[in-house]
Amino acid sequence: MKKPKIAFFDFACCEGCQLQVANMGEGVLDVLAAFDVVEWREVMSEKWDKKYDVAIIEGSITDNHAVERITKIRKKANILIAYGSCATIGGVNGMKNNFELDDIRKYVYGESYKFFPTELTKAVHQVVKVDYFVNGCPVYIPEFVAILKAVLQGIPYYVPDYAVCVECKLNENICMYDKGVTCLGPVTRAGCNSWCINNGNICYGCRGMLSNPNEKSARDVLAKYNIPIELIINKMNMYNKCREII
Amino acid sequence: MEENQYVVLKKELFNDFITRLAGIKKLVAPVSKGFKNFAYEEVSSGEQIALKYIPTILPAKKYFMPQNETLLEFNTGKKSNVEAFVEYEPVTLFGLHTCDIAGIQCLNMALSERPKDYNYLSRKNFITIIGLECNEYCDEFASCHLVNADFPSGGYDLMFTDAGEYFIVHINTESGEEIVTNTEIFNKAETFHLNELIKIRENKRKIFSNEVPIERRHIPELFDRSFRSNVWKEVGERCLSCGNCTNVCPTCYCFDIRDELDLDMKHGRRYRVWDSCQLEPFAKVAGGFNFRKERFVRQRHRYYRKFRYPVDKFSRFFCTGCGRCTRTCMANISLKETLSQLVRESEDRVWKRWL
Numbered sequence: 001m002k003k004p005k006i007a008f009f010d011f012a013c014c015e016g017c018q019l020q021v022a023n024m025g026e027g028v029l030d031v032l033a034a035f036d037v038v039e040w041r042e043v044m045s046e047k048w049d050k051k052y053d054v055a056i057i058e059g060s061i062t063d064n065h066a067v068e069r070i071t072k073i074r075k076k077a078n079i080l081i082a083y084g085s086c087a088t089i090g091g092v093n094g095m096k097n098n099f100e101l102d103d104i105r106k107y108v109y110g111e112s113y114k115f116f117p118t119e120l121t122k123a124v125h126q127v128v129k130v131d132y133f134v135n136g137c138p139v140y141i142p143e144f145v146a147i148l149k150a151v152l153q154g155i156p157y158y159v160p161d162y163a164v165c166v167e168c169k170l171n172e173n174i175c176m177y178d179k180g181v182t183c184l185g186p187v188t189r190a191g192c193n194s195w196c197i198n199n200g201n202i203c204y205g206c207r208g209m210l211s212n213p214n215e216k217s218a219r220d221v222l223a224k225y226n227i228p229i230e231l232i233i234n235k236m237n238m239y240n241k242c243r244e245i246i
Numbered sequence: 247m248e249e250n251q252y253v254v255l256k257k258e259l260f261n262d263f264i265t266r267l268a269g270i271k272k273l274v275a276p277v278s279k280g281f282k283n284f285a286y287e288e289v290s291s292g293e294q295i296a297l298k299y300i301p302t303i304l305p306a307k308k309y310f311m312p313q314n315e316t317l318l319e320f321n322t323g324k325k326s327n328v329e330a331f332v333e334y335e336p337v338t339l340f341g342l343h344t345c346d347i348a349g350i351q352c353l354n355m356a357l358s359e360r361p362k363d364y365n366y367l368s369r370k371n372f373i374t375i376i377g378l379e380c381n382e383y384c385d386e387f388a389s390c391h392l393v394n395a396d397f398p399s400g401g402y403d404l405m406f407t408d409a410g411e412y413f414i415v416h417i418n419t420e421s422g423e424e425i426v427t428n429t430e431i432f433n434k435a436e437t438f439h440l441n442e443l444i445k446i447r448e449n450k451r452k453i454f455s456n457e458v459p460i461e462r463r464h465i466p467e468l469f470d471r472s473f474r475s476n477v478w479k480e481v482g483e484r485c486l487s488c489g490n491c492t493n494v495c496p497t498c499y500c501f502d503i504r505d506e507l508d509l510d511m512k513h514g515r516r517y518r519v520w521d522s523c524q525l526e527p528f529a530k531v532a533g534g535f536n537f538r539k540e541r542f543v544r545q546r547h548r549y550y551r552k553f554r555y556p557v558d559k560f561s562r563f564f565c566t567g568c569g570r571c572t573r574t575c576m577a578n579i580s581l582k583e584t585l586s587q588l589v590r591e592s593e594d595r596v597w598k599r600w601l
Binding site for chain 1: 279280281282283285303304308313483484485486487488489490493494506507508509510511520522525526527541576577578
């Protein structure tokens with residue numbers, strides 16, 4: 001079997017998720033043995049102008065240039081993977097959508113703001129078709145590798161549609177709510193093996209919301225712990241503001 | 247009660263005993279994790295052990311059926327080759343309450359059914375169980391009397407009962423006997439020790455009483471009447487479907503089996519992970535149909551799997567009264583409360599029929 005040609009591209013993001021691959025250690029050798037990396041600006045200077053078997057997209061789509069570029073990449077790519085929170089759910093860039101776009105432009109570019117057109121931040125799948133989602137900020141490498149295997153086998157990968165609590169409980173962590181700390185685990189999709197909570201942090205909701213949360217009951221639970229709903233919405237919007245765009 | 251089945255361990259020798267026990271094979275015991283949370287973890291000395299503890303976050307089932315367990319390793323290609331695996335590790339579990347031992351007894355029954363779960367059954371032979379009797383309730387969530395799990399009734403190798411200055415220890419199996427012989431730290435039990443034990447048990451009978459206003463033998467009938475009860479709707483409305491109740495349950499054993507290939511696509515493994523009937527994808531089948539889509543149906547199923555179905559199949563409840571599901575539920579779904587509501591509702595109906 002010929003090795004599939006794979007390329008990494010970055011849009012609005014910190015490129016930290018690509019760094020996760022570069023930081024994989026020995027594991028990266030297995031990835032390089034299975035794929036032929038033809039373009040990856042962060043680690044190599046070669047470019048590729050033919051078709052890609054797999055295009056990995058990091059970052060969210062925030063202006064018309066990005067829309068054009070991602071559309072071109074989609075046309076050249078057999079399989080397209082949204083990679084990292086910015087790409088899969090809009091991520092922190094989505095916070096822009098809390099404000100009027102003109103206000104944002106003035107704040108960033110001052111008087112010359114008119115030369116810098118912008119758009120509402122979008123996740124990649126809100127612009128072009130996405131075949132696989134690698135959630136997380138940053139991505140969780142074991143899940144990324146699992147998705148690469150699914151790509152090689154030509155089978156779909158299903159992001160777990162249940163709460164981070166499931167994995168967290170299996171890891172036998174003390175519930176953050178027992179510690180008196182607000183955590184987004186109960187409404188966030190699993191798949192990260194409760195990485196943050198295992199290491200003493202809370203869940204920030206970087207993997208996106210459950211498709212069918214029990215909102216009414218969630219409100220009751222917040223009331224039980226005296227947590228104002230505004231606080232939770234604020235916390236959720238840090239990564240998940242883009243879900244409002246249909 | 248025969249004297250030769252009992253020995254005594256002085257409290258001041260407890261730490262010595264634990265050190266010796268840890269020298270035999272890997273030793274696991276309840277450890278405090280802070281914030282009123284406990285977990286079974288490996289220990290090497292007596293100071294690490296929390297003798298007074300409420301049920302741990304996960305029950306001891308994690309040693310009998312690990313959260314992620316390899317079943318097969320295989321090669322792909324023309325000369326495909328499959329090798330079955332049983333991962334096991336000799337381990338002694340110390341300090342299990344009677345509820346957790348009842349949980350293991352339930353799993354033993356369910357997983358001995360055909361097709362037998364050889365991975366579970368092989369692994370269990372390498373596990374020694376040392377119980378620790380509760381002389382009083384751990385907290386208000388427990389309902390061990392309701393399900394007859396408040397007193398020791400087998401399923402262990404040794405059972406420790408705290409009698410103040412010393413532990414009275416019941417030897418139940420040969421491997422329990424071996425521990426007593428090998429650690430060389432126990433004394434023979436005298437008649438007054440056994441009288442002390444009888445007194446402790448009598449006192450326990452005063453403390454432990456039905457936590458739900460129903461007689462044990464009437465529970466199956468209650469569930470027969472309650473399938474269409476509104477109580478389930480109400481429980482379903484509150485459920486967040488986080489799966490905590492089943493993951494922490496000592497008798498839940500549902501699992502998912504997955505195959506995983508290496509990146510070279512030449513080797514792979516088949517493994518199983520814990521699954522939960524409370525999760526939305528659990529009962530989703532090919533074509534996208536979900537035969538337990540609604541939360542209340544899933545919750546109802548959980549209760550029937552504890553209090554109704556196993557009564558026919560195994561002649562016992564699959565609830566051990568440990569109270570973990572209630573303690574861990576963020577939405578405050580309480581097992582005792584749900585049963586009490588069913589009882590109340592059922593009584594109402596009976597009355598109405600008479601009037």
